Every structure is written in C-alpha cells, then in structure tokens.
Amino acid sequence: MSKFFGTSSPDSDERRRFLRSALLGSAIAAASLLGFLPVVKRWSQRLRPPGAIVEHEFLAACIKCGQCLQVCPVKAIRLGDAEDGYGLGVPYIDPRVQACDFSCDALQCILACPTGALNHTLSTKEQVHMGVAHLTNPDGCLARQGKGFKGPARGASFPGIHRYAEIDRWKAIPIADHPYDLESCDLCVRECPIKGAIAMQPMSEDPNDHRRTPVVTADCTGCGMCEMICPAEVAVLTIEPRAVWRAGS
Amino acid sequence: MKAFLDGFMVMLGKTPVRPDHYTPAAEALLAAKRTPEAREKRKQMIAAEKAAKHKTHFWRNWRWVSIILVNLLFVLSYRIDIQVVEGALTGSRFVGFHMADLNSALQVMLAYKHVVINLVIGTSTVLFMWWLFGGRSFCAWVCPYHLLAELVEQLHLKLAARGLVKDHPLHRGIRTVLYVVFALLALITGYTVFEFISPVGILSRTFTYGFSFALLWVVFLLGIELFYSRRFWCRYICPIGMTYGVVGAFSPVKVTYDMDKCLHEGECRKVCMVPHVLSMTRMGYAQDAKMDIGADCTRCGMCVEVCPTQALKFEIKGLSKLL
Numbered sequence: 006m007s008k009f010f011g012t013s014s015p016d017s018d019e020r021r022r023f024l025r026s027a028l029l030g031s032a033i034a035a036a037s038l039l040g041f042l043p044v045v046k047r048w049s050q051r052l053r054p055p056g057a058i059v060e061h062e063f064l065a066a067c068i069k070c071g072q073c074l075q076v077c078p079v080k081a082i083r084l085g086d087a088e089d090g091y092g093l094g095v096p097y098i099d100p101r102v103q104a105c106d107f108s109c110d111a112l113q114c115i116l117a118c119p120t121g122a123l124n125h126t127l128s129t130k131e132q133v134h135m136g137v138a139h140l141t142n143p144d145g146c147l148a149r150q151g152k153g154f155k156g157p158a159r160g161a162s163f164p165g166i167h168r169y170a171e172i173d174r175w176k177a178i179p180i181a182d183h184p185y186d187l188e189s190c191d192l193c194v195r196e197c198p199i200k201g202a203i204a205m206q207p208m209s210e211d212p213n214d215h216r217r218t219p220v221v222t223a224d225c226t227g228c229g230m231c232e233m234i235c236p237a238e239v240a241v242l243t244i245e246p247r248a249v250w251r252a253g254s
Numbered sequence: 255m256k257a258f259l260d261g262f263m264v265m266l267g268k269t270p271v272r273p274d275h276y277t278p279a280a281e282a283l284l285a286a287k288r289t290p291e292a293r294e295k296r297k298q299m300i301a302a303e304k305a306a307k308h309k310t311h312f313w314r315n316w317r318w319v320s321i322i323l324v325n326l327l328f329v330l331s332y333r334i335d336i337q338v339v340e341g342a343l344t345g346s347r348f349v350g351f352h353m354a355d356l357n358s359a360l361q362v363m364l365a366y367k368h369v370v371i372n373l374v375i376g377t378s379t380v381l382f383m384w385w386l387f388g389g390r391s392f393c394a395w396v397c398p399y400h401l402l403a404e405l406v407e408q409l410h411l412k413l414a415a416r417g418l419v420k421d422h423p424l425h426r427g428i429r430t431v432l433y434v435v436f437a438l439l440a441l442i443t444g445y446t447v448f449e450f451i452s453p454v455g456i457l458s459r460t461f462t463y464g465f466s467f468a469l470l471w472v473v474f475l476l477g478i479e480l481f482y483s484r485r486f487w488c489r490y491i492c493p494i495g496m497t498y499g500v501v502g503a504f505s506p507v508k509v510t511y512d513m514d515k516c517l518h519e520g521e522c523r524k525v526c527m528v529p530h531v532l533s534m535t536r537m538g539y540a541q542d543a544k545m546d547i548g549a550d551c552t553r554c555g556m557c558v559e560v561c562p563t564q565a566l567k568f569e570i571k572g573l574s575k576l577l
Contacts, residue, residue: 026425094459
C-alpha cells in the first residue's frame with residue numbers, strides 16, 4: 006500500500022505533495038457538491054419540457070445534451086446554467102419568453118431524448134402534463150375589466166414566435182407580426198393549443214356585463230401558451246410547474 | 255500480461271518502478287547499452303540531435319484539426335442544420351445513431367438506476383469506437399478542454415522557464431479516489447454530480463448553445479493549470495479520461511517502444527501529458543526490449559514526434575503482422 010501511494014520515502018517533499026493532492030482532490034469534490042444548493046433551495050421551480058419525469062429523476066436521467074432543444078420548432082427549450090446546480094445543461098422552458106405551443110404535434114423533444122428523461126410513452130399533446138396555469142394576476146386581466154385588445158399581443162419588439170394554424174400550419178411566425186383586434190380580450194383562450202383547457206366565463210348573469218374571466222380546466226397541460234400571449238404587463242395566467250389541477254384554483 | 259497489469263496499476267496511481275527482472279532480450283540490450291563505448295556513442299548522438307533541432311508537429315496538427323472539426327460538426331449540425339452530429343459530447347446522434355459519452359452514460363445510469371435502452375445502444379457504439387481507436391484517444395483527438403489545456407500548458411511552460419510559475423505535481427492516485435467518489439455520489443444522491451463540474455460537457459454545450467456562466471469554472475481550472483499545477487485536470491482529476499483509459503487498455507491502437515533505438519534522453523517524457531506511461535524509456539525501466547505504452551496514454555503522438563530515433567511509434571496491433 007505504501008508503495009502504491011509512493012510514501013515509502015517520507016521526505017518532506019513527498020509529504021507536501023500528498024497533502025496538496027488530498028486538499029485539491031477534496032476541493033474538486035466539494036465544488037461538485039455545490040450543485041446541491043440550488044437544487045435544494047429551488048426545488049422543482051423550472052417548467053420542464055413535455056414528458057419530463059419526476060423532477061429528481063429527471064435531473065438524474067437527463068444526459069445534458071440539448072437534443073430536445075435542437076428539435077423544438079419554436080425554440081421554447083433552453084438549458085439550465087450554473088445557478089441551476091445539478092440542473093446545469095438540463096432543459097427548461099420560460100413560458101413568458103417563449104412557450105411551447107405544441108407546434109410540432111408529435112412531441113419532437115420527447116422523441117429526441119436519448120435517455121427517457123422525457124417520457125417516451127406519451128404520444129399526443131393532450132397527454133402532456135408540465136404544470137397548470139393559475140390566475141395569478143386577476144387585476145391585470147383585460148377581459149375581467151370588460152376590455153378588448155388591439156395590436157400585437159406583446160408589443161412590436163417581442164421576439165416570441167407562435168404557429169398560427171390559420172396562417173401557416175407548419176411555420177411559426179413572430180407574435181409581433183400578428184396584430185389582433187378583439188372586442189373582448191380572449192387571447193389566452195384563442196391561442197391555447199389544447200381544446201377545452203381554458204374558457205372565458207361571464208362574471209355575472211347580467212347580459213350587459215361584458216366582463217369575462219378565464220377559467221382553466223383539468224385538461225390544461227401547462228404548456229404556457231396563455232402566459233406568453235397575455236398582453237397584460239404582468240401575465241394574468243402563469244404556469245405552476247408540475248402542479249396538479251384542482252377545482253377552483 | 256504482467257506489463258499490461260503494471261500499466262493499468264500505473265494508470266490508477268502507482269508510481270512506476272524498476273522491474274525486478276528482465277526478459278533475456280532486454281537483459282542483453284541493457285548490457286550492451288551499459289558499456290562505456292555505448293554510453294559515449296549515445297552522448298554524441300544526443301548532442302548531434304540537439305544541434306539538429308529536430309522538430310515536427312505532424313501528429314499535433316492533425317490532432318488539432320480533429321478536435322476542431324469534431325466540435326465544429328456539433329456546432330454546425332445545429333447552427334446551420336447540417337444534422338451530422340446533433341447534441342453535445344455528453345450524448346448525441348451521429349447521422350441518426352445514438353452516441354453516449356461513456357462517463358456521462360455511467361453517471362446517468364448510476365444516478366437514475368435504470369438501464370435505458372437508447373443509452374445502452376449509444377454506449378455500445380461509443381465503447382466499440384474508442385476500443386478501436388484507443389480509449390484516451392478521445393482526450394487528445396476530440397476533447398475541447400484538452401486543446402485549451404494544451405495551449406495553457408504551453409503558456410505555463412514559458413512562464414515556468416522564466417521562473418514566474420512553478421509546477422506542483424500531485425499524486426495521480428487522487429483521480430482513482432475521485433472516480434470512486436463521483437460514482438458513489440451519483441449512486442447515493444441520485445444526481446449526476448460530476449456533470450456539474452465537467453468542463454467537457456460545459457464547453458461542448460457552450461459551443462453549440464451559447465454562453466454559460468459555468469464557463470467561469472473552466473477558466474478557473476485553466477487558471478490552476480497555468481499558475482499552479484501543469485495539466486491539473488487531465489492528469490490528476492478527470493474521470494472521463496479514466497473511463498476511456500480503461501477502454502483503451504485493450505485497444506489495438508498503441509504507441510510502442512523499441513528499446514534498441516532509444517537514447518534514453520527523456521525528451522518524450524518532457525512533452526508527455528502523462529509521462530508515467532513512458533517510464534520504460536528510462537534506462538533500466540523497460541522489462542522487455544519492445545513494449546506497449548500503458549493504458550493512460552492518450553495517443554496524442556507528442557512523444558512520437560519528439561523522439562529523434564523513432565523508438566516510439568504508432569502501431570496497430572495485429573495489422574502489422576497481417577501486412
């Protein structure tokens with residue numbers, strides 16, 4: 006053993022080298038453990054791509070190659086940075102910036118995943134469950150104020166893209182290039198890619214009351230399209246990653 | 255067999271030692287080399303060689319082309335959509351076929367505790383490829399960190415020559431210890447802990463997908479290599495190198511040593527990133543007259559280039575016999 010570690014001649018040089026090695030080796034191991042901090046602190050905060058398995062297993066199974074990102078037609082997927090700890094290089098979606106709108110239909114990211122971190126058994130967008138949209142800023146909602154909306158949903162400089170089936174079935178275009186003119190704002194419902202996941206409900210029984218409120222149903226997949234398209238300063242609907250739908254939430 | 259095992263143990267951290275016995279061929283050669291006349295002749299040859307300033311970068315240039323080309327293919331596959339190798343060095347598809355870095359795949363399987371079929375396919379392909387090309391050839395011929403570290407090493411050597419920095423060698427056993435530590439961490443915590451600090455993954459993803467703050471870690475590592483310890487990461491730490499080293503131990507592509515031609519002046523050990531694999535080039539350290547360089551060799555070819563007598567050369571086992 007002493008021969009293996011080269012300590013048979015215990016002169017001070019050798020001892021110093023050994024100490025140095027032990028210290029630096031420990032430092033490297035310690036540095037690798039720093040990745041724990043963000044994982045523990047912000048547990049399950051990122052919205053993961055469609056089909057992502059349970060968060061801690063997802064972080065383990067993901068090989069951090071970014072193939073899911075490469076196939077996304079709307080470039081909704083980005084990779085975690087050092088601040089994500091063990092989520093470094095792991096894909097996530099920031100829906101306010103660019104949501105998944107299921108442009109690909111066949112869940113390309115899932116097919117691209119080499120490790121099954123995105124669950125291969127899903128085959129339709131309706132089966133996806135990334136999270137749930139919640140009404141987190143009701144006061145900002147135009148529909149709830151009985152207001153309409155005119156112009157590009159997120160302003161002329163917003164870089165986000167979306168596939169408008171009525172314009173081009175296969176090509177996503179900038180949301181900024183697609184202005185709206187709505188008597189009563191219903192963008193979240195209008196652009197939701199999942200049928201029946203969200204609806205506008207009158208806020209009173211009075212037919213002259215034009216106020217409507219968006220109501221999210223159990224069919225919501227948490228794709229975040231509503232969060233991206235919402236023209237309010239602060240998105241009215243936001244996705245709670247990995248949350249489960251509850252009545253009245 | 256003994257020499258092979260010895261090379262393996264040296265890779266794990268053992269300090270190379272003088273063999274306790276030699277083959278008859280080696281014994282005869284040694285005796286011939288130790289006569290005063292032979293010594294004198296060697297001295298003259300070394301002097302002549304130093305004067306001739308024999309210098310070639312044939313292998314190095316091809317290697318740099320290889321590293322840049324492979325990494326560029328990854329980038330262009332995404333950026334201009336040529337779709338040759340999609341993904342990063344950790345995992346990819348090569349014209350549609352799964353490829354998985356052996357160490358990343360190992361980390362994933364230990365952390366996830368599932369055997370993923372695509373990963374098995376990808377790993378087998380890569381395993382076969384690197385067995386064929388010689389294990390740690392990955393390091394010298396593909397790894398982007400290797401190229402950066404190589405450039406920083408040149409700078410380190412320049413600074414060291416002026417006495418501005420000093421190399422602090424470490425015990426190579428720490429790589430073996432860390433290898434076990436990272437495997438256990440993945441198994442116990444369920445996270446791919448090593449991937450958080452892997453400069454290979456960080457660089458590969460950065461090239462293709464853009465800036466990452468994790469690059470600061472890579473800069474920090476290069477800083478250690480520049481100011482404190484020569485080739486710190488590749489020599490003493492990287493578990494990826496170790497994984498490929500194990501694969502390459504059995505590879506047909508080898509650098510071989512011919513004691514008869516060797517002048518024992520040690521130029522090869524000076525340029526080598528893993529000089530312990532060249533211990534047999536020291537007088538009296540070669541057990542046989544002809545030997546294979548050990549498993550830790552990255553097949554970078556620096557020793558082949560610098561050797562003035564072609565005592566070290568690339569060889570494909572079996573092929574030379576066949577031809």
